[in-house]
Structure formats: C-alpha cells, structure tokens
Amino acid sequence: MNYDALIPVIRKLAIEAGDKIMEIYNADDFDVKVKSDDSPVTAADEAADAIIAAGLRAEFPDVMLVTEEQADSHAAKGDTFLIVDPLDGTKEFIHRRGDFTVNIAYVENGVPQRGVVYAPAKNRMFFTQADGQSVEETGSFDPNTVGEVAPIKVSDSDNSALLVVASKSHLTDETKDYIAKYQVADFKSAGSSLKFCLVATGEADLYPRVGRTMEWDTAAGHAVLLGAGGQVVRFDDHTPLTYGKEDFANPYFIAYAPGVELKSA
Template structure:
C-alpha cells in the first residue's frame, strides 16, 4: 500500500534536509577523508553520515518498506513489492572537487516505477519533490533543516528548432556528443548528478541523454521528479518505459526529455548500449 502522500512528502523533506546539513558540515571542512570502494568510486564521511540519517529515518517512519541504498551492499538484494531507493550523496566526485552539483536522493518504487522522489542539492539550496503527480521546487538556506518558499514546476514546451540539452559535467563522451549532434541544439546546460533530471522538470532544459553506466539509486529520485512534472524517461534502445528493480540495480542507457521532443533512433551499437 502506498504511504499517505503528505506523510511521505514530510519524511522525504525532513530526511533529505537533515542529510544535506550533515553533508555541508563535511563540505565546509578544510580537509576531508576520501576512500575508494570496491568499484574504485570515491566515498567520504559525508556519504556515510547521510546514509545513516536516511536509512534510519525511513526504517523508523515506514518499517514495512525495505530500503535499497548505495552505501549498504547488503541491501542490494532483490526485493518483492514496494521499496525505497536511496543515494545519500550523488555526485561524490563533484563533492570532493568542491563543486556544488551534488545531491541527496530518495525515491519510492512501486511496480517498477518511481512514484515519489526528492532531490536536494544542499550547496545550491534547491530541493525538488515529485509525488502524487505534482512536482515542486523549494528554496532552502544553506544548512537549514526546514524548506523555504515553494513553487510548482513543470516541463516546458520545447522549441523544435532549437533544443536546450543538459549534459553531464563528468561523463560526456564521443558517443553522447554524436547522438546530441543529431538534434537541433540551441543551448547546452552543464550539470552534475541527478540535477540534470530536475532541470528538465523545471523547464530549464528539454533533453538529457545518458549513454553510460548508472545505477538505479542514481536515477530514481530524479526520474520521479521529472515524471511528476510531466516529463518522461525512456530506454535508449527502443524508447520503452524505463523501469526499476532490475538485476543488480544496474541501468541501461536512457533518455530523459520533455514531451514534444522528437526522439531520434540510435544509429550505432555504441549508442544502443546494454
């Protein structure tokens, strides 16, 4: 059974803000300890502190719903029914470089779909929530544990003669550039982490293609926000709906976009992806 939307929104906001405050405390230090995980990706004290806050808070608020979180390998098992997907600090490389495009991500998955999600960028003071078919952005003062002013957000109607494309700060490659080159592009918007989904949701971009490896906890919350704002996320190869609960929680290539963007078909094996 889906939790009450108001209760879910309250918990998602509260936990993301608390996690963001813990992350900013580490971010503000002169030095931070960085370790390498088994896949060579970085992990910091901020990742682990945020994970403790979110995992503990979800277990307390919704003990009947399991959580799959990036930082707890034991949670990466197959789950029957609804479950939470958590990336406590998406964009750790950006965080370590002292860039601001890192985010806190919490999503609820039901029937393979992200039905609710929060994406909070604590260094930028932007908190996006998508739930019950409504997407909002809330302005948050740095380190605050309560949201500020709120506004509804929705995807924009794209200009077919000149699209605004959002691309990764850290993961651009030749295959992605070749695919983007097949569209009429008026502007590029550079962003990191799950903020790319949110820029499309807020009408600040029209198209975000990702030709590269991601995990479900990287994308679920942003996907939920974008879907609530009227956008879509589809599989790259066939433009079918992009689902969750896949083996190993590993994603294939995908395209996030506003309705009205005429998607082009993949031309090469590199574009088609796994």
C-alpha cells in the first residue's frame, strides 16, 4: 500500500461521511431500525457507509474491503484489508450525545497500520500520517485541504494516579472490577473509538474493554494509538490484539500507554 496515496483518501472520505451524518443528526427526526444482531442502525450509518465504500472501491479496487454495514463483506478472509465502521457509537448518535465517530483503517499482516477517526459532533479528528505518526487536526475540516495538525503522544503514566476511560454505553461489572485493581486519579466515560484517541493524546492512560467488540469498531482507533506510542493487547494474556480473525470478532482487550503497569485479568 502506498501510504502517501492512502491517507488523503481516507481523511477526505471520513469528512464527507461526517458531513452527511451531521446533516441527518441535525434533522428534526430520523428513523432507527434494528439489525439481525439486535443492534440499531440509522439512515446516517447507511449513507456514510455508501460514501466511504464507493470511495475506497474506486481508489483501491484490488484491496479487500470489510465494512460493518455490508454483511457480504464479513465473509472475506485475509490479514490485509481496509476496514470501516461508518458510524461507531450509533446509540450515542440516537440519543444525540455526540460521542460517535467515523472510522476507516488499513490493516496489514494483522496489524492496523494506518487509520482515521473523525468525531464530527465533537469537532475532533485524529489520523496517522503516511510516516506512521498520529496527529490531531484542527480547523474547518475541509475534505480537500488539511488544516493545522499537531503530533499526539501517549502520556508518561503515573501508576499511583492513573487516568482511566471506559465505555459510556457498555460499562460492565467486569470492567469496573478490573479498573478497581488500579490506583485511579480520574475516571471518564466516552463513546465509540474516541476512547483510543483519548489514550493516544494523553488525556487517559488506560482503556480496558471487557465486552464485545468487532474489528471495525477498533481498527482505526488502534492504528491512531499505535502511531502515538500506545499499545492494545488481549485482556487474557496481554499479547498484541491482531486482526483478520474469524468473523472479525475481538476478544476482550486493554488499550494503554506503555508506562502503565498492567494488572492480570
């Protein structure tokens, strides 16, 4: 993959999808349907997916594409692919809480190498540059012109006063029990893949996920965190979380700054 060609494309598509999502988000009302797995889906999920999938297929026709909203793509097999969650945090979107993101990532040999996470309602965008360094962009988010970007880096963690972030909609008792193993100075909840980005910027040290996720939920945030010096490991044995797994389902995991002294499950 030519990363110099990839990054402008995924950034542009994320912004275009985000613009469409906000158009629907700001409408007086929108329909909510239920998928076969009982998860909600809206017109915004579907419209954003159409924009991103068409753009990626046009630019990278020979690269495997996996996207949450296209069930036939879930049968694909391989460890190198583009993976999309066009609207991560649909529940946050439905309740108009703002913590939802557009996620596009490129996985190579099972590792998320590059990605973009765009939170249009929060006016925050994070992406990996072609050289692998993660940045946060500020400005007007013009699809064709990159605004000001600043490199982001994980914190130098203080294990006697950790900053922890966890899911807003899926905070399980198991997650609470695991967090209790640490000395926590501050705890915040956030929706969608923003949690990875808060660790990547040093706004949090630790994000444990003791609950179900899919690879499209995590790949872009994972790439951003790696590019900021962070890590994502399996909850059970602390080995790196990899991609291209059966059915694209993740085990429980921990995202963290390397200075955190991880506790056993």
